[in-house]
Amino acid sequence: MRAYGQGDARxxxxxxxxxxxxxxxxxxxxxxGDTATADELHxxxxxxxxxxxxRYEAQAKFSTWLFTLARHRLVDHWRSRHGISLxxxxxxxxxTQVEDSAAASRDVDDDxxxxxxxxxxxxxxxxxxxxxxxxxxxxxxxxxxxxLSLDEIASLTATSGETVKSRLRYAYRRLRATLEDLQ
Amino acid sequence: MSDHDRLGSRPxxxxxxxxxxxxxxxxxxxxxHLDAAIIAAARKSVSExxxxxxxxPARVRSQDWLTRWQPxxxxxxxAGLAFVLVQMxxxxxxxxxxMQYEESAPAPASAEPQPQSxxxxxxxxxxxxxxxxGDAESREQVAVPEQAPSQSEAPVPPPPTPPATxxxxxxxxxxxxxxxxxxxxxxxxxxxQEVEPxxxxxxxxxxxxxxxxPARERELGNSAPLDTAAWxxxxxxxxxxxxxxxxxxxxxxxxxxxxxxxxxxxxxxxxWARTVE
Numbered sequence: 080m081r082a083y084g085q086g087d088a089r090x091x092x093x094x095x096x097x098x099x100x101x102x103x104x105x106x107x108x109x110x111x112g113d114t115a116t117a118d119e120l121h122x123x124x125x126x127x128x129x130x131x132x133x134r135y136e137a138q139a140k141f142s143t144w145l146f147t148l149a150r151h152r153l154v155d156h157w158r159s160r161h162g163i164s165l166x167x168x169x170x171x172x173x174x175t176q177v178e179d180s181a182a183a184s185r186d187v188d189d190d191x192x193x194x195x196x197x198x199x200x201x202x203x204x205x206x207x208x209x210x211x212x213x214x215x216x217x218x219x220x221x222x223x224x225x226x227l228s229l230d231e232i233a234s235l236t237a238t239s240g241e242t243v244k245s246r247l248r249y250a251y252r253r254l255r256a257t258l259e260d261l262q
Numbered sequence: 263m264s265d266h267d268r269l270g271s272r273p274x275x276x277x278x279x280x281x282x283x284x285x286x287x288x289x290x291x292x293x294x295h296l297d298a299a300i301i302a303a304a305r306k307s308v309s310e311x312x313x314x315x316x317x318x319p320a321r322v323r324s325q326d327w328l329t330r331w332q333p334x335x336x337x338x339x340x341a342g343l344a345f346v347l348v349q350m351x352x353x354x355x356x357x358x359x360x361m362q363y364e365e366s367a368p369a370p371a372s373a374e375p376q377p378q379s380x381x382x383x384x385x386x387x388x389x390x391x392x393x394x395x396g397d398a399e400s401r402e403q404v405a406v407p408e409q410a411p412s413q414s415e416a417p418v419p420p421p422p423t424p425p426a427t428x429x430x431x432x433x434x435x436x437x438x439x440x441x442x443x444x445x446x447x448x449x450x451x452x453x454x455q456e457v458e459p460x461x462x463x464x465x466x467x468x469x470x471x472x473x474x475x476p477a478r479e480r481e482l483g484n485s486a487p488l489d490t491a492a493w494x495x496x497x498x499x500x501x502x503x504x505x506x507x508x509x510x511x512x513x514x515x516x517x518x519x520x521x522x523x524x525x526x527x528x529x530x531x532x533x534w535a536r537t538v539e
């Protein structure tokens with residue numbers, strides 16, 4: 080990004096090729112598979128990146144900065160379209176209830192994932208993530224698509240590391256349960 | 263996702279398998295035309311030296327256009343509204359005098375003397391007791407309205423009361439006069455025959471007095487004969503309109519000007535007149 084800020088257009092192409100899939104899928108999953116919305120948000124995100132070319136200062140990983148912009152754009156989108164924000168969607172009661180019910184029954188060592196992922200599995204996984212509450216889904220996507228650590232997600236979402244870990248655990252359990260049903 | 267392995271803490275064991283499964287399931291990429299548009303915007307931003315990307319798709323350009331022109335459009339709208347309001351204000355002000363003129367214009371054409379066309383002027387007329395012992399100024403106030411219909415060069419000043427009140431009073435005066443005339447019957451007709459020559463003579467005198475001057479008007483006011491029919495009609499009108507106090511005041515002023523004032527009143531008001539001291 081610094082090279083692009085200094086006028087190297089090819090540096091941007093490299094940067095874009097490296098991160099475009101992750102940022103696009105981040106929006107696509109939050110949009111419930113709506114490609115038009117994902118296209119719009121993805122385009123706006125990268126135009127913001129281009130607009131910030133000369134202002135960019137490397138204070139953290141580029142992906143952290145990129146997904147910070149992406150999350151802000153997503154919150155703006157939800158606020159303008161639905162009048163809601165990520166913060167308003169937090170439901171700790173639901174999260175606690177699901178975690179309590181699944182605590183004893185889940186054996187993490189009993190990994191059901193051995194078979195290859197076919198098309199049905201893909202569809203079911205994506206659908207399962209769409210059913211995950213937005214905050215948990217956001218943490219999962221920032222982690223698995225953005226490659227952000229728990230601390231980075233906590234800093235980005237202005238929450239504690241324990242909260243992020245709890246959200247991630249919930250999302251992973253939901254997805255794992257989906258995979259188990261497929262076995 | 264190349265740096266997943268260096269993530270410090272894992273939510274649970276076995277997540278690596280889930281992540282692998284997720285990556286296999288989730289491999290969507292943005293459409294190629296979007297890639298091309300974004301890269302073109304990036305290149306153009308570099309070539310233009312830091313300017314905001316302008317090669318973005320049409321939707322982005324339309325948003326920029328709106329952002330750029332919205333303040334100007336808002337300012338133009340406000341200016342237009344202000345102009346319309348300013349244009350409307352003078353019309354309201356200029357409309358009032360013409361309305362007053364239109365409402366007061368028929369009054370001189372009436373056969374009745376001028377004081378009956380305006381309640382306010384009538385109040386001044388009777389309140390000042392014309393013909394009674396008073397100063398010259400009070401007589402002048404009486405004389406000017408009477409001469410107004412015959413003075414072509416001097417427009418009648420608008421009455422101090424609102425036009426609606428004036429119009430209402432004029433209508434009620436006309437109706438009251440008609441009622442009073444009907445009540446008086448032949449007696450009223452006889453008196454009208456006596457009054458009409460006086461009015462005609464006064465009008466011709468006033469017409470001959472043009473151009474008018476304050477001294478001339480005062481002279482005419484002093485020498486003008488008492489219009490007993492107008493007095494009586496005015497009292498009848500006030501009584502009919504329910505303004506008893508004003509009618510009593512008018513009757514007292516009439517008596518002060520004409521000792522035999524009660525005889526000019528219609529029979530229906532005679533009994534009421536006896537109660538007025």
